[in-house]
Amino acid sequence: MYTRIHRMAIVLLIVILLGGCTWKQQKESSDPASPQPVLPGEYFMTHHLMTDQGLIRTSFAEQHIYLSESLGLWMDYLVRKKDPNSFEKQFHVLQDQFLLDHHLLSWQIESDQKSQVNALVDDLRVIAALQKADHLWQKPAYQKTAKDIAQSLKDKNMYKGILSDYYDAAANRTSHTITLSYIDPAAIKELVSLHIFTKQMASHQLAILKHAPRQKGFFPKSYDIKKKAYSFDQEINMIDQLYTAFHADLANVHTSAIMKWLKTTFKEEGKLYGRYKLGTLKPSVTYESPSVYALVILYALKQNESEFAKDVYERMKELQIKDPLKPYYGGYMNEKDTHSFDNLLPLIAERELLNESVIQ
Template sequence: MDTSIHRTAIVILIVILLGGCTWKQQQEPAHPESVQPVLPGEYFITHHLMTDQGMIRTSFAEQHIYLSESLGLWMDYLVQKKDQPSFDQQVDVLHTQFLLNHDLLSWQIESQQKSKVNALVDDLRVVAALQKADQLWQKSAYQTTAKEIAQALKDNNMFKGILTDYYDASTKQTSHTITLSYMDPKAIKELVSLQIFTKQTMINQLAILKNAPRQKGFFPKSYDIAKKAYSFDQEINLIDQLYTALHAEHAQVDTSEIMKWLKTNFQEEGKLYGRYELNSLKPAVTYESPSVYALVILYALNQGELDFAKDVYHRMKELQIQDPLKPYYGGYMNEKETHSFDNLLPLIAERELLNESVIQ
């Protein structure tokens, strides 16, 4: 058989097989409105990172590590996709694998051992996803779980009335620091709707974002609650800055200087790097990050910068393996390595672009 014909036949077969998964759902859908095509990134995650138990491993390392970060991001994606059966599977993973006795999530599971430490950002993300799911599918169990986690955050994960980075159940110690990129106003507002926080408590949290000093438009990395002091890193980690900028916008904080800087750099370089020196604003590294591009897309969508979001999307997709004949089709790979975060965030960004009809 001619090589080109053989190659075409294989590609067609893969497309049929991928479509077959969706076609089967279309025959007997539990929720007809939720049937959507499987994106390449989703295919990669379910075929290469997800275990038979529905847990997403962090990398291809022989020793599997599972993060509450991956769980929350995947739950967020499934809500956006309106895939309730898969979402319910992750709720089961949440209950059976990640929840600790005091209703906070273990931030990491390694060698089947749960860390006794949580990560505020991940717990808030899961609460927000459960609340979105409850609004979408009206299943009270989602809100019940969200409320239990939210109450545990209030009981254990606060210092002087402010949410902090983590709580260590083994030592019963709470962090005295809050990383600004962890402070998600949308998720914190859900704690109010769950009647765990008062509006004043929420206002106290958001004041950390609103009162943050800026250097060249960029935010501090963290705030020491005991010392009442903000701290800047000497390098700008764009993932931290983009999360903070996105959260700040939701708290009605102006971040236009950051958006202007991003657009200018991207237009001049055709790319963005993972880190920049704070003093010179020159790249501190040579690598690009699919997660950075994903967050730029989400930030640009929030700002109504649709053309910029689309341009960044096309650059992000250049980092993805798009050939169906390649072993890791759909993955964002660094040679033979990958990380769940660098696949989940781009997938969320792509789904949001589709949902907003920015791409088709």
């Protein structure tokens, strides 16, 4: 009896504390009429992966590594949540920690050392988040920073008129390959709205997606700009394929074969794996990935497949620690470790499901 009462008291205390966190963020919100509660995944991020300086650790490893990927995904989430105060803090993290002298982002900070290489996909994601934030809260500094990054992408990160994977400032070298999943039409559209790209320049980027060949409905991994050649991997990396399919859909490229395969496979297996063999479409790994499920959810919502998105969400949530008494409540753990990517993407997907009223 004592143990049961004691356990209930602890659960009640955690609920009260979470409610306090929620109340505080609601109070600070610029839109008090529609307060946004703190999700379990957000609680995990801020209590276990975020430092006092606002940097997001990639994992629990003793040697802390911070990625521009994590920064961009977190900024994306905060815009979707409409959380101006937290976004402003991340804006300062962007300016103080990640921006290099030439206005591109360091893709990785390790041992307080910034890499002199950027990652196109992360820079584009940050530009899009800054533009959305400026639209929401009318802060000119957001658009100015977005424009500085965009200008540097145009100046440093293009090969023969096409955005490429990275620019290495130390070697003054630009990649001549573009990973197809990096081509984000929504972010490229922002380059046009910032008057950095013309519509014709934007069209040249999207043409890589539109002209891509398929194998069993799936996209190539990359395009060699120098050789004008696409390249397929023998394994389907679901993260790459889902990002590419989502972006292709935004560019009005037909992707129904992928959606059909996802729905059929999930219905038959009750799950999706992280990688599949391209030749047989059989799993090549035994693990499930919360980030894969998150991207399926976002892609399904874009395709107006809300019931499928909800089904996948329920499977994704089975991988999350939902017991408030567990040390890593709200996290997606891999035994004793985790990865920021596998927590941030599910958080974005869950927030989008709430925004679309697919879940309550």
